[in-house]
C-alpha cells in the first residue's frame with residue numbers, strides 16, 4: 001500500500017502535494033517523491049522537476065521548494081519491490097525524463113515486461129515494478145509519434161496500450177512532457193478525484209483533498225481521466241468512451257477520512273483482509289526457497305505473539321498435508337534448544353524488527369541452518385539475516401493489534417503448504433475473496449454483549465482451530481483488557497474446567513472437520529458446567545446451533561476457507577467488545593507495535 005496525490009490548478013503544486021502526502025503517510029512512509037511540471041514543460045519545453053528521497057515526507061526539507069509549477073504528482077511509499085531507497089522512491093521516469101509516474105498497487109507481469117524493455121534498449125534505474133510503466137509509456141509515445149499522433153491523440157494511444165499491457169492492480173498518476181494535464185488511471189487500487197474552483201485533485205483517498213474541496217468523484221475500475229486546466233475528461237477502458245461519474249459532496253473530517261470512514265484503524269484493517277489475503281497468497285514464491293524447504297529434514301518456525309500463532313497454523317497444515325515435521329518455537333525461548341543443521345528455520349515477523357525473533361534467526365544461522373523470513377516490511381532487519389525472504393502484502397498496519405498482517409502471514413504460509421502439497425487448496429484460496437467479503441457481514445453485537453461483562457473468557461478449538469483460539473484470545477485480551485485464554489479443547493478437563501461458571505463464556509470454534517464429533521462432546525461438557533457457549537461453526541449446522549447459546553455460522557465454503565473466516569470473526573468480536581468498553585482500540589495500554597528490545 002502506498003499513497004499518491006496529484007494537483008492541477010493555478011497554485012504552485014509542490015506545497016499542496018507535500019501536505020497531501022502527509023495525510024497519506026498512514027499508507028506508507030519509507031520514502032517519498034514528487035514531480036512538478038511548469039506550464040512550459042507541459043507545452044513541450046520547460047521543466048519537469050523530480051525530487052525523491054528515502055525517509056518520511058514529514059521530514060522533507062527545503063529541497064521540495066525547488067519544484068515549481070502548477071501541475072504535480074506525489075507519492076509516499078511502502079516498499080513492495082525494491083528496498084526503501086532514493087532511487088526506488090517514486091516518481092519513476094522513462095529514459096528521456098519526459099514521463100513521470102507514481103503508482104499504488106502491484107504490477108504482476110513486471111518481470112517479463114522489464115526483460116523485454118531492456119532487450120529493446122531501455123535503461124532501468126530502480127528495482128521497482130513501477131518503472132516499467134514509465135518505459136512502456138515512452139515506447140507507446142514513440143509509436144504514437146511514428147503514426148503522426150500528438151497531444152491528446154498521443155495520450156489516448158499510450159494509455160490504451162498501457163492498460164492492454166499491464167496485469168495487476170494500479171492507481172496511477174502520470175505527467176508527460178508536452179501534455180498540458182495529469183493522467184489518472186485506476187484498476188483495482190483506490191483513486192478519487194476532487195473538484196475545486198478552477199483546480200483539480202487526485203488522491204488514493206479523500207484526506208488530502210478535503211482541505212481544498214468537498215466535491216469528490218470516485219473513479220471505478222478501468223476508468224481513466226485527464227485532469228486539464230479547463231476540467232476533467234473521464235473515460236472507460238477498453239471502450240475509450242466518455243463516462244460520467246456522480247460527483248458527491250462529503251462532510252467527513254480529515255481524521256475519519258484517513259480511516260476511510262471507519263472508527264478505528266483496526267476496523268479498517270479488518271475490512272481490508274479479503275484483498276490482503278488474496279494479494280499475499282497469489283504472489284510467486286521463489287523456486288530456490290521451495291526446494292530448500294522440500295529438502296529440509298524438518299522446519300522450525302520462530303516467532304512471537306500473533307506471528308507465533310500463524311506459525312502454529314502452518315504446522316497443523318504442513319504436517320497434515322505435506323507430512324513434513326514442523327516445530328514452532330516462541331522466539332524468546334528458542335536459544336534454549338538445539339536445531340539440526342538440515343532444519344530450515346523460518347522467522348515470521350510482521351515488522352521484521354522484533355528483537356527476540358531476530359536473535360532466534362541469528363542463532364539458527366550460526367548453527368548452519370538455512371534461514372527464511374516471512375515479513376511485511378521490505379528491507380527490515382530480518383531480511384538482512386535471512387537467506388530467503390517471503391513478503392506478506394498487508395501494507396502498513398497502524399493499529400497495534402495485528403489483524404491484516406496476521407491474515408497475510410497465514411496466506412504466505414498457506415501458499416508454501418499449497419506449493420509443497422502439489423496445489424492443495426490452491427483453487428479454494430484463489431477464489432476465497434467473496435467468502436471473506438461475506439464473512440465481514442457478520443454482526444458481532446450478540447457475542448460482544450456476552451463478552452463485555454465477563455472477567456474471563458476461554459477460547460477453545462481442536463486441530464488448526466487450537467492456534468486460531470489462541471489468536472482469538474490474544475486479540476480479546478490485548479484490546480479489551482479482559483482476561484482471555486486460548487486452550488486446546490481436549491485440555492480443558494485437565495485443569496481449566498475448574499474455572500468454568502455461568503459467568504465464564506467459552507468461545508468454541510467447531511467446524512465440520514475431522515474433529516467435529518469430539519468437539520461437540522467437549523461443548524456439551526462445557527455447557528454442563530454452566531458456561532455460556534458462543535460457537536462458531538459451519539454454515540447450516542443445526543446441531544451446533546441447538547447446543548450453543550450463540551451460534552455464529554461461517555459462510556458456506558471449503559474447510560480451508562472456514563479457517564480464515566473463523567479468524568476474522570474472532571477479530572470482529574474482540575474489536576466490537578473493545579469499542580463497547582470504550583477502550584483505546586488502536587493503542588492498547590502498555591503495548592507497542594514493534595518490540596525491538598529483548
Ligand code: F6R
Pocket residue numbers: 304305306307308348349350351352353354357400401402403474475478593594595
Ligand atoms: C498481537 C501483536 C503482537 C505481534 C508480536 C510480534 O496483536 O501484534 O503479538 O504479533 O509482537 O510482532 P512481529 O510480527 O512484528 O514480530
